[in-house]
Amino acid sequence: MVNHVPEAPASKSGDWAFLGAESGSVADRLYLSAAEEWNRAINSRFVNELLDDTLPDNVLVSYLIQDFKFFNQGIMDHAIALAPREETKEMLRKQSKFFADEEAPYFTDFLKVYHVTDEQYEHAPQTPANKEYCDYLAEVVNGTWEELITALCCMEWLYLAWAKRTVDAGVVQQVPAHKGWVDLHEGELFRAWTGRLIALVNEYASVDGPEAEVFRRIVHLERRFFEDAYDLA
Numbered sequence: 001m002v003n004h005v006p007e008a009p010a011s012k013s014g015d016w017a018f019l020g021a022e023s024g025s026v027a028d029r030l031y032l033s034a035a036e037e038w039n040r041a042i043n044s045r046f047v048n049e050l051l052d053d054t055l056p057d058n059v060l061v062s063y064l065i066q067d068f069k070f071f072n073q074g075i076m077d078h079a080i081a082l083a084p085r086e087e088t089k090e091m092l093r094k095q096s097k098f099f100a101d102e103e104a105p106y107f108t109d110f111l112k113v114y115h116v117t118d119e120q121y122e123h124a125p126q127t128p129a130n131k132e133y134c135d136y137l138a139e140v141v142n143g144t145w146e147e148l149i150t151a152l153c154c155m156e157w158l159y160l161a162w163a164k165r166t167v168d169a170g171v172v173q174q175v176p177a178h179k180g181w182v183d184l185h186e187g188e189l190f191r192a193w194t195g196r197l198i199a200l201v202n203e204y205a206s207v208d209g210p211e212a213e214v215f216r217r218i219v220h221l222e223r224r225f226f227e228d229a230y231d232l233a
């Protein structure tokens with residue numbers, strides 16, 4: 001197949017040094033601590049089929065309905081509220097505006113193009129992984145800044161990691177909805193955003209603290225979130 005995207009190799013220390021997760025940094029050590037499940041998540045069947053343009057439409061629809069529900073939880077607002085420095089709040093506010101301007105329209109356009117009605121969206125039950133993920137985030141946003149920034153960093157970084165597979169392979173998706181989803185999670189801006197989150201994790205999180213468990217839990221939930229797209233499609 002011409003457009004096949006190879007799987008990402010096993011995680012190694014320093015893989016993300018170019019974004020500030022240098023070997024031995026807190027972010028690098030958290031990344032390695034979740035390596036096995038991280039690799040399964042970014043090489044999941046869902047990601048493989050999306051990148052190879054072989055994903056069935058009903059699975060994409062099911063996944064994006066879930067993800068729009070996930071997106072609408074407002075984790076960024078909580079991060080802005082908990083951020084200890086004004087400059088960090090400002091950085092998060094700017095990114096939040098970017099999500100509102102770029103990511104939210106992707107969802108609404110997608111639902112229109114794929115003929116998903118408001119009712120279908122509203123009535124779709126949350127998948128078990130999404131429900132567990134949202135419940136978990138509801139706990140995290142009431143916890144510490146250190147835990148919240150670790151969770152946010154992990155979920156963005158893992159998304160960049162799967163999207164990077166196709167950039168590394170030089171493959172561009174032919175299905176507009178697939179390409180659009182990749183473009184939201186790969187590119188200069190998304191890399192810079194992820195780099196800023198990695199810098200905050202290096203500054204505030206600790207590998208011996210509760211943040212380590214948060215990082216692994218998020219990776220686990222991300223992997224299951226992808227899998228659930230097939231169960232309820």
Ligand SMILES: Cc1ncc(C[n+]2csc(CCO)c2C)c(N)n1
Nearest residue numbers: 067070071076099103155156159225
């Ligand atoms: C399951 C899931 N995990 C991570 C992302 C990536 N992502 C894109 S915008 C944003 C923050 C605001 O919601 C996040 C986390 C996603 N889309 N869905």
